[in-house]
Amino acid sequence: MEKALRGMNENGLCMWGGHGVDPFYYNPETLWKIMKGTRGKKSVFIWPELTILHKKEFPFAVEHLFAPFAEHARKYNSTLYLRSKHNFWLGNIYRPEWSRFLSGEFADVAVPSMEETQDQAQDLSLAGRLGLWSSGVFSSWGTRCARDNPSFTRNRQFSHQELPNHFLRNAVYHVAYGATYINNFSISSAYSDYMNILWELIGSGALYIPKREEIVSFNPVHLGMITPDERYMREAHSTTTSIRYDEAFHPENPYVFSRLDGAWSGAKVTDWDFSTYAAGVKDRRQNFLAPYPNGMVLITPPQTGVFADPNAPRGTLAEHLHPMYGNLLKEHITNGRHYFSSDGKETFSADVYAERVRAEIEAGTEKMPLTVSGGVAWVCAQTAPHHLRLTLIDSGYLNPSRKTAKVEFHAVNPLKITDLLSGEQIAPGRVCEVDVPCGLFRFLDIELTQPL
Known part of the structure; x- marks a missing residue:
């Protein structure tokens, strides 16, 4: 306990509480003592790579570690930062052992995040986290970048990326969607100050x-x-496995979320997959900046x-x-298959x-109010009536290029459009085209003729 507390600074403490392979790094009672030892300062305990939670033994960890934590x-002003992998936030969290978390009982102390190295369905995990946050399961949500995020198949790739332009755009996208816990890996190259742009x-x-x-x-x-x-869960957690394809099963059994295991790394997604009709992506690669041209589908x-659970605290x-x-919401029920x-x-x-x-x-x-097409990631929020x-944001995560965003207005009428960084005025209309520079982003203030 004393060694852990030596990691505190004037703002508090951030440390690993365990790992997906070994959730019980510490005896739970030791964790309670560390929390208490922070004397009211903020403490954040991270559990990374929760990839084994689909196995039968893991309900024990939820009951005896995560829920008591x-x-x-x-x-003690502490936060449980669940830095999961793969399809956790549209899979594991909906299993019975996580029901107390899904109900919103721990909305104020648990934060859903992701460690998306060796992943290839980031468009899905974002829709999952945003859906949980937006429905009250969690009060905050988090994001993370690491040097091997650009790798979607470690069996064939090595990634130690030190030029973090894609990290910056990913962070801008997630912050614009309300992420408030940013857990980034340090960069030791000449570009180590690059991410300071985010804070500026x-x-x-x-x-x-x-x-x-x-x-x-x-x-x-x-x-x-x-x-x-269960098969959807098993395959989604098998991103390093390339032997699960069953020629007698898969062609005859379409899935809502499909082609998630290592056999499909880099492959085209099916026409009926959520990633196609909702996210607007074409393959299983690093879709951190999925365009969602018709808006985010939660x-x-x-x-x-x-x-439905009408009595859930959330x-x-x-x-x-x-x-x-x-009165606009429409719902479609799925189990992933x-x-x-x-x-x-x-x-x-x-x-x-x-x-x-x-x-x-x-x-x-x-x-x-509006939608955006043209190969960009986008977010729209109301800042005043x-x-x-x-x-x-340029959505080319690994292949940035200049984009022309097509902004189409629907339920509102624009009066004035201003680029907040350059001061440029963009002529308002029912449809507007906006240049997005290669590897960059733009922030537009849109004044409306009538309050939304």
Whole structure:
């Protein structure tokens, strides 16, 4: 305990509490003593790479470590930082052993984050974390960059990237979507000061950190996730395994979230996959900056029908979102493999039902203030009754290039559009084209003719 507390500074303590391979680094009672030893200063305990949580033995760790930790954390100004991997936030969290966390009981002390090295479905994990945050499961969410993020298949790649332009754009994207826990790996190259730009952008006010009820770039359609299909879970956690393909099974069994194991690294996603019809990505690579051209499609706990939990402390999705979503939300239930009716009586094949979800997502854009296409990642939030903040980011994570963003207005009318960094005025119209420089981003203040 004394050795751990020597790592404190004037702001508090940040340390590993364990690891996915060995969650019990410390006896739980030792962790409680370390918390108490911080004397009220902020302490953050990180559990990275929670990749083994789909195994049968891990409910023991949830019951005897993570849940008690969350209970103690409230007493000592501590945070449980779950730096998971793969499909944890649209898979494991929906398993029975995590029900207390999913209910929102520990919303104020647990933070969902990701360690996405050796991952290839970052578009999914973002929709999962945002869905949990937006529905009240967690009060905050986190992000992380590391030198091997550019590697999507360690079996064939080595990555020790020290030029962090892609990290910066990824951090801008996540902060613009409300991330407040930034857990970055240190860089020891000549570019070590590169990430300081992030803090300068936040300090200037150009990069706006919205509350969840201020975000207006969510599509009204969302997926309600129920207890996940076991094969979907197993394959999503097998990103280094390339022997799971079954020629007798896979061609005949379409999945909502598919081609997630190592056999599909770099492969094209199916036409009916969520990544295609919602995220707008084409393959299983590093889709950290997925375009979501029709707005972010959240993956949330079920809100309606027999799968919903009306008594959960988290409340409802509509209660946490911008008021404009009140009567607009539409939900489709899935377990990662099939879709289901809200009464649980009907099951729908992913390849057939996807067209219905796609059509409703596209129709939902007409109720949104605006949408953006053109190969950019984007976020829109309301900063004042007459003002929106639109963040545009070059989405080429590893292959940056100049982009032309097409901003299409739907439920609002723009009066004035200003680039907050350059001061440039962009002519307002129902459709506007905005240049996004290679490897960079733009922050636009949009003044509306009427309050949103």
